[in-house]
Amino acid sequence: MKLTTSLVMAASLLFAFAGNASTDGKKIYDTKCFTCHASGVAGAPKFGDKAAWAPRIAAGMDAMMVIVIKGKGAMPPKGTCTDCSADDLKGVVQYMMDKSK
Helix, strand or coil: CHHHHHHHHHHHHHHHHHHHHHHHHHHHHHHHHHHHHCCCHHHCCCCCCHHHHHHHHHHCHHHHHHHHHHCECCECCCCCCCCCCHHHHHHHHHHHHHCCC
């Protein structure tokens, strides 16, 4: 019984996170990422710029996550979201990619 209850609770949490990924990605973008990605500071791909994002989207989420976690160029590791988890970062990358297709 305990195992079933634990599995149901775990599944509920997963569905809750999946449903909020877009909202959380937007929230993180709006508070942490917009500073550089809204204007393209230091070569950051601008939010919604299909041409700038196309090769990044083509490279896939795994390649994007390596860049986000390790940093690239002027972007420090995790950008300005040092308190973000890998799942948080994935949510914001997905949000930015979805809005740039």
